[in-house]
Amino acid sequence: QGGSVKTGKMPEGEKMRQCKQEEQQQQKEEEREGLIEFYGSYQELFQFFCSNTTIHGAIRLVCSKKNKMKTAFWSVLFFLTFGLMYWQFGILYREYFSYPVNLNLNLNSDRLTFPAVTLCTLNPYRYSAIRKKLDELDQITHQTLLDLYDYNMSLARSDWASLSARKRSSRSLLHHVQRHPLRRQKRDNFVNLPENSPSVDKNDWKIGFVLCSENNKHCFHQAYSSGVDAVREWYSFHYINILAQVPDAKALDESDFENFIYSCRFNEATCDKANYTHFHHPLYGNCYTFNDNSSSLWTSSLPGINNGLSLVVRTEQNDFIPLLSTVTGARVMVHDQNEPAFMDDGGFNVRPGIETSISMRKEMTVRLGGSYSDCTEDGSDVPVQNLYSSRYTEQVCIRSCFQLNMVERCGCAYYFYPLPAGAEYCDYTKHIAWGYCYYKLLAEFKADVLGCFHKCRKPCKMTEYQLSAGYSRWPSAVSEDWVFYILSQQNKYNITSKRNGVAKVNIFFEEWNYKTNGESPAFTVVTLLSQLGNQWSLWFGSSVLSVMELAELILDFIAITFILAFRWFRSRQQLPPPGPPPNSHANTAFQDEAPSLGTPHRFTVEAVVTTLPSYNSLEPRGQSRDGEVGHE
């Protein structure tokens, strides 16, 4: 053993020397390897490619030139697989670009935020307050009803005499009203007037009113099959005009929360004044929205009637406008916070003398935006200006769209919708023919000529509340004595019609959890790539890197073409000295490479060590090469 150690350790110095030598050699090798090296000829290039490529079929096609039969066979196979692959690719791309979605169903059981609840009195103004503005219209209506139906309306005749006196002084309203008279006509008589409404009745008689354009040239009959509808529509048409004339309509309504809502409880706690906001709707009256401010929202701890909102409301009707309010009770709507309450869209009427228990189920729909479905995230990409101060909903957009069209076409804004900047509300003292224009526009709007339904896209995130109601009599016969007594004591409520005067509403969540219908892309980029890779591997067994190899081949091919062309060009120019090695010295790129061009396998491992000077010297053509190395 000692001997072996000895022999192992003895040539240490030589070993070191060799080590250094090798190191130097490697350094030299690296120095000799240029930044970019090119092949000398196409032959070499293809040989390199064929021996090193990883594309399966192509090797056989390009690299087995010798056998014609085989080449033909392989080219058929190649194009077949190529075709099959691209057919599959086409199917995959089509599937991807159809943007399929998976439906997701989630049941969330986190704390439920109670929605905003809006409650309206169904009476726009107290009749006693707005009487003065309306009496002229009432009188005309009275006269019309008497004429048409022989009905003597029992209007309060307190100031009947003074009214007629005032009528003379201000004829303006009468004049305007008479421009749009309520008429009953035989159907046959309408031949000269185009009808705006489809005929629905089988009666011979129709009732409606005439609307004419400014120069009275074009007129049409807004006709109704029922006299009740006609009178109400006609009345509210004039009512809007009168309201639009009143400069401070807001001053007329006094929000008396305490006179409308007698008791309010949420989650077994008394409601706070800070919990509601108030707004006035020209048809539905004073509306109170509970739980609308975003700072402190109510949350339901549990489902069930005890953990919801419970209200006792007054539904007494003695101060209602007789021709406008034909419904008794109150109107409730459940909606999301920061969404305007469109009482005609989602309202729920509450009957007097009844306890209405409305149970809610929350359901959320979240759509994928973008190319997956036609929806909008926040409405910023919808070409309709949002006139409401709330966030975008489809209804907000449609109404804004109509209002903007109205301002554009008729020159004034419809009273029920918000006022756009710089516009004013329609009123026939200023805009004589707005009624004509409005009803024309309404017909166009409904037929989607205006494109409002088209322009307004659905929001991607929607919250719906599905309501179902149960009713019970309230208060019960045995308890009504004390209940009414306490109410009259506390709220100064005069019991006149007892049971019809009050109603109770309970709004509560039916379930602890709410559903979320979501969508998720069924075919993502990742799966598309996987599928493409699958196909590619199946038919070709090549990869993206193989494509890179091909790209390299093409680039090399171009580069070599240029180099050869350049070399040929130079050799043509330097024709006088026709030396056998004509190139190499001038071309910097080829300077290093030129000597080893003849050896295609220079890159193999042994190249590192075996290029030894002694070895080279034995080569037959070694002299010129030696000279070159020496030159370096």
Next chain:
Amino acid sequence: AMAPGKKITARIKRTLPVKGPQAPTLSELMRWYCLNTNTHGCRRIVVSRGRLRRFIWILLTLSAVGLILWQCAELLLNYYSASVSVTVQFQKLPFPAVTICNINPYKYSSMKDYLSELDKETKKALETFYGFSEGKSKVRRSVNEWNSTGNDFFKQIPLLKFEDFSKTATDLHSGQKRKIEGSVFHKDSSIVNSGDSNDIGFQLCDANNSSDCALYTFSSGVNAIQEWYKLHYMNIMAQIPLETKEKLSYSADDLLLTCFFDGLSCDKRHFTRFHHPLHGNCYTFNSGENGTILSTSTGGSEYGLQVVLYIDEADYNPFLVTSTGAKIIVHDQNEYPFIEDIGTEIETAVATSIGMHFTRSRKLSKPYSDCTETGADIPVENLYNKSYSLQICLHSCFQKAMVDSCGCAQYAQPLPAGAEYCNYKKNPNWMYCYYRLHEKFVKEQLGCQQICKDACSFKEWALTTSIAQWPSTASEDWMLRVLSWDKGQKINKKLNKTDLANLMVFYKDLNERFISENPANTLVILLSNFGGQLGLWMSCSVVCVIEIVEVFFIDSLSIVMRRQWQKAKKWWNDRKRDRSGKGPQAGDPERQGHDNPVCIDEDLPTFNTALRLPLPQDNPLPRTPPPNYSTLRLETAFTEQLPDTLEVGQH
């Protein structure tokens, strides 16, 4: 004994010789791997000429590896996603259980004995605070022992009229003003009727520590009186045994006047009694108790359940309930009817049609979503004798917490084993304890909301209610007469239409909507996607992954280990030699070798050159390798190397 073991190991060594990696050094190994692997890209790194070209290929290969890792991670993350399928089936549907209760739990006339004292107290409160007095005072003075003891408790928790923003209150009994201390519950700075500042409420105090009080105020006197009444009512009811309570409540004959199902007449035998602590006797139609579940063959109101209920309005408790009617709930036979929470009210003198639409949903459990199939994995005992639901779990959880902290069970929920309902005779402190606990529960401090999970599958009947006047004016007369006659001897008076409610429950259509979640990915799809990614970027397969593991982990590690081993051995030998006092001239070049970093790397130059030795012979260029050359140069290397390898072999 030793021989066979050795034999086996020797045999294994002979048949399965373990050889080291393919190359002696890491860079050689890499070169060998890149030249021989099927993975694309790597070969090009070795084979390409030019530094830029090589660099580009390294970059490309690495980015392909990165892309594969990223995309596969993405695939893995999205593995547990579910898609929903909705199937609509048309079939004969089982009819759900329909539970019907009168809103008033117990007949007021038969409850008089128990409640007379409380009613007297309530009337007194109404008189004192509002000046309301019933003209016909019919409070019976049947003060027995039971009542006299209860009286003390009314005095303990009296109704109070607050003045001066809840600073002082007037006691109902003494009429004295007293100062109120304690935290105020349910009271905000400005309540609805703050102008009056005469709120009514009550005060609950900790019996052990009377300064710790909770104050409940109500803006509306109606609510205050009802809540206060309910509080005492629950105490009284908790002391009455269940059998007595069932007798005090309505019988099936009392409640049901007529019954029709699927066009056939039915009677009280089709209904199962179910006692609810707050709603008295309720009756469940088609409860499935006798093993059969009825089903409807056709949709539509004719083929559903039609009942006429007798709601005896005159026998209502005036303070406990203020509305008249019945409550119904549609539920599965295995579900507990939470009638107090989600029941639908039925109005009297009205025909209520309830159309149902049936939906069944099933979610995927554990890895997909956090739901429970049977509720067995939830650490809350199910106090209800029904199948698991979130609601049941929450109520059970609360009841358990109640028994734990207050010592008795809450009246509205089932009794856990070994506990009894709270009443202030035995647990004078329970109400304060309950309100505190409920507060905690609502604020999710009890942990119930965290423990309880959703159920994975659930059935749902969406109800659409419509109402019509009933009976019509024309039919009212004869109908009431016939129904009175039906009712027979039970009551002698003629029925009033406000005592009756007509209810129809039916399937709108026999379509069953079944919403079920299915896994969007299976293992097969995942694997094929993995294969796609590996193939797309690098044309790699499982075999090449194994190859990578072999080369990059096992072989590389073994090379490193071998080198470390040799180094350690060398160091050991040197130390041994130093100790034996060998000459310093042997140590000198060694130190030199250690200092030279390049030569440390080339620790085994002998092995290296040995590998290279045969290669020049493969070289196609040298036609006649000169003999003197190889002996001159390579021979020395060979002899130099040999002892070293021998050394390795010997050890």
